[in-house]
Amino acid sequence: MEQKTLSVSAIKDGTVIDHISAGHALKIVRLLDLASHKQVVTIGLNLPSGSLGVKDIIKVAGKELSEEEADRVAMFAPQGTVNIIKDFQVVKKFNTRLPSLITHIIVCPNPKCITNHEAIETKFKTIGNNGQLKLQCHYCEKIFLQSDILEYKNN
Amino acid sequence: MASLAGRSIVSIKDLSKEEILSVLGKADRLKINPEPRLLEGMVLGSCFFEPSTRTRLSFETAMSKLGGKVVGFADGAVTSAKKGETMWDSMRIIGQYVDVIAMRHPLEGAARRASEATNKPVLNGGDGANQHPTQTLLDLFTIRECQGRIDGLDIALVGDLKYGRTTHSLAQALTHFNVRLHFVAPDSLQMPDYICEELKNAGVEFHIYDKMEDVINEVDIFYLTRIQGERFPDQMEYERIKNVFRLKKEMLSDVRNNLKIMHPLPRVNELDEKIDDTSHAYYFEEAQNGLFVRQALIASVLGKI
Structure with a gap:
């Protein structure tokens, strides 16, 4: 066996x-x-x-x-x-399925984004899932690679 | 086409091509036929958390010339923000007083956030380095006005293309049209990759240059922007580039007859004042057009035209 x-x-x-x-x-x-x-x-x-x-x-x-x-x-x-x-x-x-919108967990890497200055639930649109995931902040509209994200929030 | 009534305009991408053309058409009509009583009884909240001259005054004048009233502030330091109130709270409260809000804020995403705080339409007059959609609309209006069309034009965007929000939004808006774009900037201030990618995806032809002289004779619109000293880590490099990126009257000797020079203003030394009296200067008309485009936008989101 x-x-x-x-x-x-x-x-x-x-x-x-x-x-x-x-x-x-x-x-x-x-x-x-x-x-x-x-x-x-x-x-x-x-x-x-x-x-x-x-x-x-x-x-x-x-x-x-x-x-x-x-x-x-x-x-x-x-x-x-x-x-x-x-x-x-x-x-x-x-x-697992990547949602089109990721709420709360990502901290926006843009220091001038409003989400880093007021208590706001962050929202990121996911762009493309074939190989290289990109994330666009709903507020400052900047587009990041996943490797650009330096910090995540937990619950 | 969805109505603009009740809608916030935060980013140029909030508008479809049909909606952009509809606003330009309404601005055309208001420029020819003023409507001094259209917005009687309505109030614009003019919320400028950082200083602005043209944008604030043209929003406020636009409302006044349509018969509406204006309340607001021209400096965030005089608001409750200084006492620690969040922008969200401020905008929610102001939204209870007024019918429509025009705002500028130093933080990126502030206008989107404000549009979630109130159910009144928010018109973004600039959020940090992010978006300034009314500038883009008045630029499109001006291009169409001085050339009679947008499709088929050669348009040069010149200056600080890396950080300049007006050139980013204008390039994005021009993806709706059949134009050829020419980007002129020092290497370190060229158009960001993500905008170039959007243009490629939209099938827009674009070319890159590092000298004004390489393209000035080949275009219909020369859209010049200011290069800001504070963007340069090396001040010596700034001094050098500042003098290279200067449009002088003698550079216009072989340009197309229909060439128009635009500039979102303020200018520093990149645009020679001797050009003001030539037939190519169109930046003062451009600034004036802000009035009609903002009238059209305010009246549209209030559902009055």
Whole structure:
């Protein structure tokens, strides 16, 4: 019988966010405030991946990630898959989808943007998802590469 | 075409080509047939959080000449902003007093934010380095007025193309038309990539130069802008460029007869005053047209024309 070794231990009930772009798992932890989660959260960084080369993975015990939450993490895991686990079995599986508008989580890198001076929920339009994601601030209208974004807000 | 009644005009991109042409047509009519009682009983809130001369006075005069009244301020330091009130609160309250708001603010995105704070139409008179749509509309109006058309023209945008919001918005608006654009700027102040990309996507032909002389004889409109010293980290470089980017009367000897020179003003030394008396100068008419375009816009968002 083939023996599989799991790099990250299995969970009984919860959610596995797989195929996260390498280096982004901790941003998702902050975004979903998983550090405050009362049950086990396992994070794997730079795991080998057939499709991505290397990937990150997060396993959250005792939490079923909603599709809305999955969409919010999509900018860090554009090819991400979400597996809902019940009694060690995958009962639901879906892909993350990049929303056309990302609200709240991005801090606008433009220091002269009004959002950096008044308490405003930021809004960014997503432009193009093939390879290079660009984000346009709803307020100052500047267009940024994802790598230009220096700071994210959590909940 | 959607009506402009009740709508805020924050960015030139808020307007379709049909809506732009509709505003220009209404400005044409108001220029010929003034309507001194059109907006009687209505009030414009003129909210200028940073200083402005032409934009503020032309908004206020536009409202007055249509029979409306104006309240407001010309300097953010005299408002409750100084006491720590947010712009959002200020605009929400002012929106309860007036029928339409014209505003300028040093922060980018301020006008969009203001348009979310009030249900009254907000007309953006400049938000930092971002947008200044009424300038763009008056530029389009002026181009059409002095050339009789926009399609088919060769238009040079000259000066600080990197930071100048008027040239960005004008280039974006011209994507609606069949024009050839010529960008003239020092390398360090050339048109940003994202605007060039928009032009490419829209199929607009454009060319890049670093000297005025390379293009002045080949264009119908020469749109000159000021190069601002504070943009240069190296003041010596600024002094050099300032003197290279100066349009002099003798440079006009072989230009097209119909060439018109435009400038959003204020000018410093990039536009020789000896040009003022030539048939090519059109910047004072351009500034005057701001009045008719702003009349058309105020009356349109108030649903009165």
